[in-house]
Amino acid sequence: MKKVVLVILLVLGLSSLGSASPPRVLCTTTIISDVVGQIGDDDIELSVLLPVNADPHGFEPTPKDIAQISDADIVFINGADLELGLQPFLEAAAGRIVSLSEHLPLRRLETEGGSEWFDPHVWFDPRNVMTWSAVIAKTLGELDPANRGSYEERASEYRSELEELDSWIVEQVGKIPPSKRKLVTDHAAFGYFAARYGFEQVGTVFPGFSTLSDPSAREIADLEDKIRSLGVPVIFVGTTVNPSLAERIASDTGTKVVFLYTGSLSRPDGPAGSYIALIHYDVEAIVTALSEAK
Ligand SMILES: [Zn+2]
Missing domain, CATH: 3.40.50.1980 (Nitrogenase molybdenum iron protein domain)
Incomplete structure (x- = not known):
């Protein structure tokens, strides 16, 4: 009798352990x-x-x-x-x-x-x-x-x-005049953002949706022409990307590089430790860079 009780207790114990x-x-x-x-x-x-x-x-x-x-x-x-x-x-x-x-x-x-x-x-x-x-x-x-x-x-x-x-994003981007809502970024990471909040992705350092292929000399020259003719003041570069090419284009065109978080959060104690913090950080950086520009 005692044995049976013990077995039942064991089985109950194991099954609750399993579900836990x-x-x-x-x-x-x-x-x-x-x-x-x-x-x-x-x-x-x-x-x-x-x-x-x-x-x-x-x-x-x-x-x-x-x-x-x-x-x-x-x-x-x-x-x-x-x-x-x-x-x-x-x-x-x-x-x-x-x-x-x-x-x-x-x-x-x-x-x-x-x-x-x-x-x-x-x-x-x-x-x-x-x-x-x-x-x-x-x-x-x-x-x-x-x-x-x-x-x-x-x-x-x-x-x-x-x-x-x-x-909150709608309210923040309202501070940027619509004519200045133009994004030049390291790669085309802001298509959904642009579509939702009324921006235009006018150019990228790396071609396409990825960071895996380098631009040709011709593509770099075209981007620099575009930055000058549109008067875009900033190149936004994600923290996961090597910024050296963007920095060269910025120095050629007299613009500046501003870092954003695109494909990764920061460390937990950094400024983009969660998804919501990442979006806050990026939107504030975009609003500051584009609304202060002449
Ligand atoms: Zn990406």
């Missing part, structure tokens, strides 16, 4: 990891693949990263061609891969060679991150039904913060 072990959730970028952490909080075991300041376009995984991908219960990726270097390893992963861009209206770019690229920088429109939060809550709830209510609740609170963020 939180889902292992892996995210590719620090930006995604922050958003997933807002929703998963202490109910998940969260890790992030890319270190702070890694360029997501050029990231190649180490054997340790590949092991992490295969150990995770779920991997949240940006998708839309952002993590090209990870593609083969994601395809081989055992756990579920969720692309947060899958149901978003994506911007596209057709190159002269006829190939088509997606613009992966969807997080520069907070309304897209609201969609992310719904996808993340739903996915975590499926993986861990016991905490489904908490995931949904935190996602809905976070969406209100994102709505506030969106209104």
Whole structure:
């Protein structure tokens, strides 16, 4: 009799231990990891693949990263061609891969060679991150039904913060005269931002949506002409990108380089330690640089 009770207690104990072990959730970028952490909080075991300041376009995984991908219960990726270097390893992963861009209206770019690229920088429109939060809550709830209510609740609170963020951006960019809402950046990371808040991406140092190919001498000369003729005062450069070419173009054209956070958060104690802090930092830098210019 005693033995039976002991066995029952053991089985109960083990099963409650099993359900208490939180889902292992892996995210590719620090930006995604922050958003997933807002929703998963202490109910998940969260890790992030890319270190702070890694360029997501050029990231190649180490054997340790590949092991992490295969150990995770779920991997949240940006998708839309952002993590090209990870593609083969994601395809081989055992756990579920969720692309947060899958149901978003994506911007596209057709190159002269006829190939088509997606613009992966969807997080520069907070309304897209609201969609992310719904996808993340739903996915975590499926993986861990016991905490489904908490995931949904935190996602809905976070969406209100994102709505506030969106209104704040509208108010801030209102300080820039519409004729000065022209962005020259290291690469075309601000398409969604420009479309949402009435800017125009007039030129980039590196061609296209990525940082992986260098511009030709001709492309650099064309960009310098454009900067002069439009009177653009600033080249915005992401912290994940080597700024030397942008600095040379700035010195040729008498403009200045201003740093923004584009593909990565800062360290947690830095100025862009969360997604919302990143957007605040960038918008303030853009507003200051463009509204003060003559
Ligand atoms: Zn980028």
